[in-house]
Amino acid sequence: MGESDRKRRRLSRSPKPGVVIGVLAFAGMGGSFMQTILLPIQSELPTLLNASREDTAWVITITLLVGAIFTPIAGKLGDMFGKRRIALVLLALLVAGSVLAALSTTVGPMIVGRGLQGMGTGVIPLGIAILRDVLPPKRLGSAIALVSATLGVGGALGLPLSAFVAENYDWHLLFWVAAGIGTLSFVLFLLVIPVSALRSGGRFDFIGAVGLALGLGGVLLAVSKGNEWGWDSLQTLGLLVGGVVVLLLWGWYELRRDNPLVDIRVSARGAVLMTNLASIAMGFALFASSIVFPQLLQLPRETGSGLGLTLLHASFVLMPSGLAMLAMSPVAGRLERQFGPKPLLVAGAGIIAVTYLAAGFINLEVWHVLVINTVIGVGIGLGYAAMPTLIMRAVPANETGSANGLNTLMRSLGTSVAAAVIAAILAQSSVQSDGASIPSPDGFQMSLLLGLVAALLCALIAAFIPKPKEYTKEHVSIPDGII
Template sequence: MTHHPTVGEVRTHPSRTLLVLALGALAYTMAQTMIIPALPRLQQELGVSTTSVAWLITLNLLAAALATPIIGRLGDMFGKERMLLLSLGIFAAGSLVAMFAHSLPLYLVGRIIQGGGGAILPLSIGIIRDEFPREKVATGIGTISAMYGIGGGVALVISGILVDAFGVDSIFALALALSIIAAIATWRYVPESPVRVRAPIDYLGATLMAVGLAAVLLAISEGNAWGWTSGGVVGLFLAGAAVLVAFTAWELRAPAPMIDMRLMRRRAVWTVNLAGFASGVAIFGSYILIPQLVQTPSSAGYGFGATVTMSGLYLLPSALLMLVAGPLSGRMSTRSGSRRPLVLGSIFGVLSYLMLAFLHDHPWEILVGSGLLGLGLGLSLAAMANLVVDAVPQDQTGIAVSVNTIVRSIGGAIGGQIAAAILTGSANADGLPAIGGYQGAFLMSAAGTAATLAVTKLMPRGRSSAAQAHAEAAEAVA
């Protein structure tokens, strides 16, 4: 019989468990970004319009937004390791469908199923909180949070190489292989969490939330294409808002709500979610704007005419520094609380976007800006995850982190649409955006990051649980 580790063994070997969880998170985040450079190739091979192929992004976002809080809550109720295995299995199934798809409808089905694995990161963070020694929780969460940016940066490089050499199907094959390896390692080395909440499933709440979020996100995603004042977009916004109001009213009176709205109203929680939304608005600039800028032919008066693969290399400094900054943020949280790394990360983020807006004539300027961005994102994303974890009861970790993830995704969808509108509005006769469009989009990202910095002033001050554990350990030694 295969030995399944106990929580005690994980506390003895947390690095091994962290490596397994990071692999699953990396597989998911890479898949979210690898598809972007492949969209023009897919459009050409399938003979479809740009609008049609863009649904591969939109529907995946919708699926992830709906699945993440629901599965996150089920993890709190029935076990996070069990739900993590389910999420990895769903993600693998979607990758398999997309790998053998040869038509747009099948690719869409595969991407929708892939999005159903969106709870991988929140569940991994919950497992770390439940099973790691208290003094190692913040650093572990920082490492997992860093996967969000590392996967995106690495994926842009790998995607170009794979698509050029082996075709679009290869990016889904890689996602499938990584998810299978992560699932096997999770089953073998990650124990089931002993922390559970005993409550019935809130089916009505889950349904209302799913319908409301789907309507709002669809309106945001298609605003530029359909027109922001079109009947379809306005109708979706109104319908989504009405359903979400009904969802909130139900959750406030439900005997076992899926999301505890009273918990969400705590200042320590809503301020972090507001910061997550603002940072989501800004993050678009790191994964889309930089590659588009450097791929622009130099004949346009800017850009370097980089290939898809080369454009991904410009994001490597960001990915490498996030690998350092995420755990560093966790160590800072352990020593002095998580607000400080969020402040520092936001400052670095503002500086990076300002640099990219005004200094982009030479490759080294883009590389330095990318590096500053990675440092800022690594510190900020890890700090926000630790702030959420520290603000909620242990049996609410899965849903609380999931909500923060979805709020950031909504911000990202809005930021992406605003940036796209700025670029489109600045287009010249040749169809290429003017450099002023990129400057405006980067400044929008700087404003979003500055808003995150401003929100930190509203956050309650005090020691985090990790900082308290560190202080207690130091006193014990003394």
Template sequence: MRAATEPHPIDDTPHPRLLVGVLAFCGVVVALMQTLVVPLLPHIPELTGSTPTAASWLVTVTLLTGAVCTPLLGRIGDMYGKRRVLLASLGLLILGSVLCAVSSHIGVLIAGRAFQGAALAVVPLGISIMRDELPPARVLSSVALMSSTLGVGAAVGLPVAALVVEHADWHTMFWVSAGLGLLDVLLVLWKVPESPLRSAGRFDALGALGLSAVLVALLLAVTQGADWGWASGRTLGLFAAAVVIGLAWGAYELRHASPMVDMRVSARPAVLLANLAALLIGFSFYANSLVTAQMVQEPKATGYGLGASIVVSGLCLLPGGVSMVALSPVSARISARYGPKVTLSLAAVIMAVGYVVRFFTSHQLWMIIAGATVVSAGTAIAYSALPALVIRAVPAAETGAANGLNTLMRSVGQAVCSAVVAAVLANLTFQVAGRTAPTLHAYLVVFLIAAGAALLALAVTLLLPGRGAAVEVIGTGAELRPAAVGEARA
């Protein structure tokens, strides 16, 4: 069993490439599940006898449960075993997929999607396992690959789901999701060991409840504000509740001996700024996914739309997914040589350039794909650098919780982006061919806002401590305890 401060022996983990491959595959499956339902949303009311508002909850509920469960399960993994919590997360994915596969009732579908959303914790848990199990020379490149799976799965999920919607019963994609989840479980049982590292102390149940309440109030207000009205009592009440509960929760966490989120660690500039950058990068990335498919599907009568099918619109994002796989090791090499701060700065610039390209080239399919791919390339480099920044700034005992919080901030950025994009596209419209459609100007405004978010991420990144100030804290800080005999290795 390794002590927390001992270096990672190179021969300690058998077949490290297989370990990384298994964990990365888990990440791709979870990310794919997050976007699987998007092409189906316009058809859900007809297929289930529900309303468009109810159908929108198939996306909203995964955002809520993912946001709540990601930091919670990351912390539980730090304390009680990352592998076992990883398996539990995959079990929730399977359960949610089966519920969606066997029913057409909107209530059951929403419940199933809630369970699927909880599986988003797989990515930060995988990153934590890699930090514990791999030799130092492999950590950066492996973590980069694991982090980029969020974008890869999203890019692959849209065209795959579109093909299923057009050519098969829509329940099929949920059976496929369940099958992939089961395959993930078997692969984890086969090749992923349990980490011997544990965070000491008792689980902070009240802190977990407070964090959940803050996130639910905030994200409900953000995601439903457009439907309820931004000045409505419900929306303003939820925002107020998020602030009040958040302040009380923060004060409680500062006094707790074993907090859900270590506020002192989270307040370090290296951690705080990394999380703020993650929020902005998540915002900028999600705009690319939201508008690309919709834009190319707009009818030609709009003057800018291409009248493309659902499948073609989904395939527009596929080159971006391929670029994310290809660029994650490149990002790791840049981080190893110059530091993740330089890598993240470069990524933010590439994303902003991609949106500038999109601003001036929105009339031809190949140029739309090129611009979207440039943004995805920047996202790949950014997503690969963010966990490296977090790993360098937090103790090994808190890797799961800290990366869970960083992943959460990306999700919050995506939620805010979704609300902003919906507001822009709903307010800048015109009548064409008997229907209301967004104007080209609406899409261009979205590109400018997303480019602005990328440039803000650049500004935040430049404020991060330089490479010389970064301190490797593996095995320091919070107290670690060895796992009990029989816990450490499965």
């Protein structure tokens, strides 16, 4: 058999681009699903795990913290040793964490399992980086839009599933479902995703990884727990100031490394820096509605603040937002090819801003929330499609994983800040109803106003993103029509 015949046989076994995109999107949705899996039973965790409310809060917090911290680390590991290989490791850890949580009856093992689940979030930026390595340029825009949108889609689609399982079956089944999703993702990844030849190699920056974890952990923990501990408490201020100091020292150290965990010089380029700042603002705009609308839908009508739906029914009202993000991916791809990613990001932020503005003038009913949240999903779909493309055009191919991991971290930072700020506003504006403290309509309106401000800020920052030096030709493509 000649060399040309062997090459033809190898290509014939290569997957179609559509199959690759589908597997990466499914794995991404599975990773983001882990962040909402326990929301239906969050208030019941102290009883279910026989622990204090303060301890069980870590069952939710640890997943978000580990996901945010480990995502840029996983991206760098993917650039160095192979994105497919690191993604498989993350999926295996997600499955292990799901099984551990499914078998847990106490809070300690549950926290460990949930931390392992949080590592699965790193599959999303790795998947986006894989797309650049293996897809032809004409397929890249819509594919990036789809995989990037899974950061929001997994939670939006997973919430009704979680609510249904929690209401009708043993709550441990939630984790067996998660383990099944993770296992299927692992098998599909192993069978479908090709091995990329783009690897930077070198020695891993362990000191940089520890410094980033400590600094980010301190800042994110202070932000997420500030309402509970008190913003002026020694614990909150100590973590916040300590985290910032560690990050400054970490930045100084990274600038002096030959192969740093995060190349700060690349991250400080105008296009990368401005895109990451816009990502923080869009993350805030996204999460403002994610906090307000579930509470608004579920509070009893008698309180004057809510619409009286059950969790399951509220989940179905919120689910179309995730479907809108999915539906926008092919549209976003075509728009990106025609107009470029920068106008796409401005347009997405503008749509979100106009939607929040309309929400401020309406006495919200269930169908209003359905329409408004769906349109916000359209804006998020456009924005999330644009951001990875802007990043990848501004960095070389061997830094795609770490650059996308950092961008994903910036989105997570925006959502964390939104969660803390809006929780504080709703708490301060709360009123008493039947002996319970509930958010007031004024608190909801102020929170939506902050979502409007964040969306406008995102559009403003995006409008000034400079044109980068592009690296669009550095990829190893899967030829069209290959089975």
